[in-house]
Structure formats: structure tokens, C-alpha cells
Amino acid sequence: MERKSSIFFRMLVLGLTVLLFLSVTLAIIAGPVAIDPLVVWKIPLSKLPFIGQWIEESWSVAQYHIIWDLRFPRILLAVIVGAGLSLCGVAIQALVRNSLADPYILGVSSGASVGATLVILFGLFSVFGQFALSVAAFVGSLVSLILVFVLARVRGRLSTTRLLLAGIAVSMILSAVTNFIVISAPREESIKSALHWMLGNLSGAKWEYLTIPTVGIIIGAIYLLVNSRQLNMLLMGDEVAGTLGLDVERFRKGLVVMTSLMTGVIVSISGSIGFVGLMIPHIVRLIVGSDHKRVLPISMLLGAIFLLWCDVLARTIIQPQELPIGIITAICGGPFFIWLLRRGSYSFGGGE
Numbered sequence: 001m002e003r004k005s006s007i008f009f010r011m012l013v014l015g016l017t018v019l020l021f022l023s024v025t026l027a028i029i030a031g032p033v034a035i036d037p038l039v040v041w042k043i044p045l046s047k048l049p050f051i052g053q054w055i056e057e058s059w060s061v062a063q064y065h066i067i068w069d070l071r072f073p074r075i076l077l078a079v080i081v082g083a084g085l086s087l088c089g090v091a092i093q094a095l096v097r098n099s100l101a102d103p104y105i106l107g108v109s110s111g112a113s114v115g116a117t118l119v120i121l122f123g124l125f126s127v128f129g130q131f132a133l134s135v136a137a138f139v140g141s142l143v144s145l146i147l148v149f150v151l152a153r154v155r156g157r158l159s160t161t162r163l164l165l166a167g168i169a170v171s172m173i174l175s176a177v178t179n180f181i182v183i184s185a186p187r188e189e190s191i192k193s194a195l196h197w198m199l200g201n202l203s204g205a206k207w208e209y210l211t212i213p214t215v216g217i218i219i220g221a222i223y224l225l226v227n228s229r230q231l232n233m234l235l236m237g238d239e240v241a242g243t244l245g246l247d248v249e250r251f252r253k254g255l256v257v258m259t260s261l262m263t264g265v266i267v268s269i270s271g272s273i274g275f276v277g278l279m280i281p282h283i284v285r286l287i288v289g290s291d292h293k294r295v296l297p298i299s300m301l302l303g304a305i306f307l308l309w310c311d312v313l314a315r316t317i318i319q320p321q322e323l324p325i326g327i328i329t330a331i332c333g334g335p336f337f338i339w340l341l342r343r344g345s346y347s348f349g350g351g352e
Contacts (some may be wrong), residue, residue, distance in 0.1 A: 009294050012287070016301035023305050024079070027312050028071045032319065035063060043067050074205040077213070077252075078311040079304040081202070081270045082280075084217040084262055086303025089277025090284075090295055091224055091259045094231045095252065096160050099285070102278035103263045106167035106256070110174035111144025112137040112267040113198050119180055120194045121185040133197075134209065141264030144170050158253055199324030200273035202311055209269055216265040221300065223258050227251070228292040235290065256329040273326050275333030276307055282340065306332075 028040045037164045039059045046055040059067075088103035096105070104110075115136035118124040125132040151166035152158055178198070185191045224231070230251055233241040238248045280303040281295065310328040317323060 008299075009288060012097060013297060013301065018296065018304065020079070020301055020305050020308075022306050024075055027075050027078075027308055028067060028109050028315055031066070031071070033062070033066055034076055035067065040067060044072065047261030052141060073207050073210060074202050074311070075308060077202050077205040077270065078308045080210065080213050080217055081266050081273065082303040082305070082307025083300040084213065084266045084303075085273065085277040085307070086221070086280040086284075086299040087217070087221055087224060087296065088259045090262050090281045090292065090299050091231070091255055091278070093281055094234050094292065095255050095259070096164060097235060097237075099282060100278070101164075103259065103273070104171070104272060104274070104277075105164065106148050106260055106263075107144040107169075107171035108141040108175060108201060108260050108263045109267050109272040110171040110178065111140040111142070111147075112264060113140070113178045113272065114174050114181065116197055116268075116271070117181045117194045120188045120197060121181060121187075130206075131209075133204075134212075137268035138175075138264050140201070140269055141260070145257075145260045145264065146176055157249060158256070160252075163256065196324050197271045198326075200271040200326035200329070202270055203315070203322060213265050213269050216262055220258055220262040221296070224296055225293075227255075228296060246350075264324040271324075271326070273307070273329055275329040275330075276303055279333045279336055280306060282336075 025037055025040050029035050029037060036058075042055050043059060043064060046052045046057070075297040077136045085103055089101075092101045093099050094104060095101075115125075115138070116133055119133045120125075128135045146165065147170045148166045149158075151169065152162040154162065182191055182194055185194070201352055230241075230246055233246045234248070234251075235243050236244075241248050280299050284295050284298045284302060288298055307325070307329070310332065311325050313328050314323045314325040317328075
């Protein structure tokens, strides 16, 4: 039985990897300009040392600009953000032992929104140039994380209940601050830009923006995969995890910091994209069970594919205009949770 399960898991990883490759190719092709699928991969291959000299240049200047400068960084950002939000969702749900938790439950996105709206509406942090929005959003998320930590700690200990309550309180306060900033904006165009960002937006993706989120998600993924056994222990409760040798308090603090920083990095570059970190872990656990050694990699792949196609819909469904990607994820996520509610599987135990 265990062998069959292992074979199924490997086949699933392989299948999702192939599906991700095909999705990236189709996503780059999708648009008003016809592009040969072979050209999609010839251009990046031509950038590689030793290989590039053997690639025949069979593309136009316009195709090069569309593929390399516009679509490739955007598609890769969607993959990174989708994988990262799914990872954070898995970790947060294990942390609070509640499958209805999402990466934004600790108020990180609300803090990021405060920083982002200050940049969009009033031009703060302009000293950072094109990175002003990302820097301000990350600083805001970091401030909210510190506030939650300070409020949740009592006698040096950090309980799950206090953490959730502190996150909700800080999130509500910072959301109110964001709304006040928005209604105080001097220009209507800026208000629309701010709202667009808060609902999630990948249209500003550039190659220079990808390094930090990529490194952050890789480090976070390695940390979570290395600690997958400890995540499994958390699901058993603090007492059981303690008897199994886990320093629950220390591990919980490390997990909160890591997931919050990952979420902060993601939100700073893409805005607040809902439902991905909430929905994808649910789907994955229905497929492979609750063992985090399997849930984490499958969540990364499925989250990347899901957000990639949501972004394709966001930029093509009402061309030439573009929808905030958060609208698409909400339209997909809402019916899923209605189905989940009717089915009765909304906890780690598989029901009430």
C-alpha cells in the first residue's frame, strides 16, 4: 500500500511539472499577437552560455520584446507568487491547526497595503526609485509582524489563540488606516491604482523584480521541507508534539517569522491575492493526505499552475483592459468553499 502511494506521489509530481511547463508555454502564447511555441523557448535558450550560439534567430524584434521583456517575467512572477502563497498557506494552517487560515491572517497584507498606498497616492519612499512600492509594502508588512508579535507575547510565550487575535486586531486597524489614506488621496486616478494593487496585480513584473521573491521563496521552501516532520507534529497538538521531542514554542516562533517574511515579500511585489493560500492546501490534502512531506511540493506546483492561469484570464478576459487577479481567484475560490462547506470537509480531520 505504501509503495503504491509513493508511486502515485511521484507520478503526480511528474505530471504537475509537465503541466506547469505546458502552462508556461501556453500562457506566453496567449494574447493578440500570434507567437510560435518554439520561439517561446528559443529566446530564453539563446541567453544561455554555450547553448545560445547554436540557437537560430527566427523571431522579430516585436516578438522578442513581447516574450522576453513583457510576458516571461510576468509568467515567472505568477509561478513564484502562486507557489509561495500555497507554501505559506500550508504552514499557517499547520501552525494554527485550522484549515480555514490563510497567509494574511497575521495582518501582513494590511501592513503592506498601508505602505503601498502611501507610495501610490502620495509618492512616499521615492528615494528608492522604481523599487519604492515594493520597499514600502515590505516595510509595512514587517511593522505589522512586529506589532502582532509584541501583542501576542505574554510572559515570553506565544500561544496560537493570542497570535490569531493579535493578527485580526492589527489587520483591522491597519485596514482602517489604509481606507483613510485612500479617501484622503488628491487624485481619482491614484485611488484606482491603489485599489487595483490591493486586489492583486502582476502587470508591473520586470526581470529585476524577480530576484528577491525567488530567493525568499526558495529559502522558505527549503525551511518548510526540512521541517515537514515537525509540521506533522504540530497537527497532533502541543502536548503530543512536546512528548515527541519538539520544542513547540521555539518552532512556532520560527514558523511565524518565516511565513510572515515570505508573505511580506510576496505581497510587496504582487499586492494581496486572496484564496490561493487558503484553497490550494485544501485541494492538495484531499489528494495526497496531510503528510507535509507530500503536501508542500504538490502545493507549490498546483499553486503555481493555478495562479498562472488566473493571471492569463485577468489579462485576456476583457482586453485591452485588465482585471485585478484577486477578482479571478475569488471567483474560483468562492464556489470551491461553498462546495467544501456542503461536503463537510473543512478541517484536518476531514469533517465535523
